[in-house]
Amino acid sequence: MTELLWGRQPAPSRGPKPAITxxxxxxxxxxxxxxxxxDAVSMQRIAGELPVTKMALYRYVPGKTELLAVMSDLAMGAPPERPGLPWREALQMWAMDLYAGFSRHPWxxxxxxxxxxxxxNELAWMEQGLAALGDSGLRGGEQLDSILVITSHVRNIAQQSTTFPGHSVGLTEEEVTQSLAEILSTESERFPNLAAALRTAAGSENQGLEFGLDRILDGLELLISARKD
Structure with missing residues (x-):
């Protein structure tokens, strides 16, 4: 697995020149x-997309588990370079870039x-996130936990706001909002706090993502300031 993920697997040396990589x-x-x-990804399906047989694929990758690891790292890609930003802005942009990646490839x-x-590529994302906290005064474990908390928040919001390809049930954000508004138009007495909150909840599409991220960064800022005092 390590050899596949890190490009250390030698190409097949026997037989005709490989038609694929x-x-x-x-x-x-x-x-x-x-x-x-x-769920639609299978060796048989991939073979149908490429000029090879299903069995030929196993010369390159042992099975679907290994394939998922390789395709996930490739889809993640390297994080965008954003040099020279203060730690808070750097982590904020890092989180938004991560969210964009999950939005492009919900799987x-x-x-x-x-x-x-x-x-x-995944390690490069971790490296860039940690680099933002390199001069913060936080210990290594605290830096890693900070990245974990931010990543968990991003993943959670992406999970809640994503319609996964291939799933039979999935609504757009507009459909969810309209459905909820229709329900509350007749059930506001039953759910008064929800109805009141939604009446003043206008904001950006990523309001939950941005709000939670700001609160996480506020907490880190307090901790970092305390370490420097």
């Missing part, structure tokens, strides 16, 4: 997952959970 296989899998969801929310090996 591991990257090409992962890119085909990504296209399928983007269009139809993670990453499913494939990047649990204990697993990390590839170079």
């Amino acid at each position: 591991l990257t090409g296989i992962a890119e085909a899998a990504i296209r399928i997952a983007d269009a139809e969801g993670l 990453l929310l499913q494939s990047t959970i649990g204990r697993r090996l990390l590839g170079p």
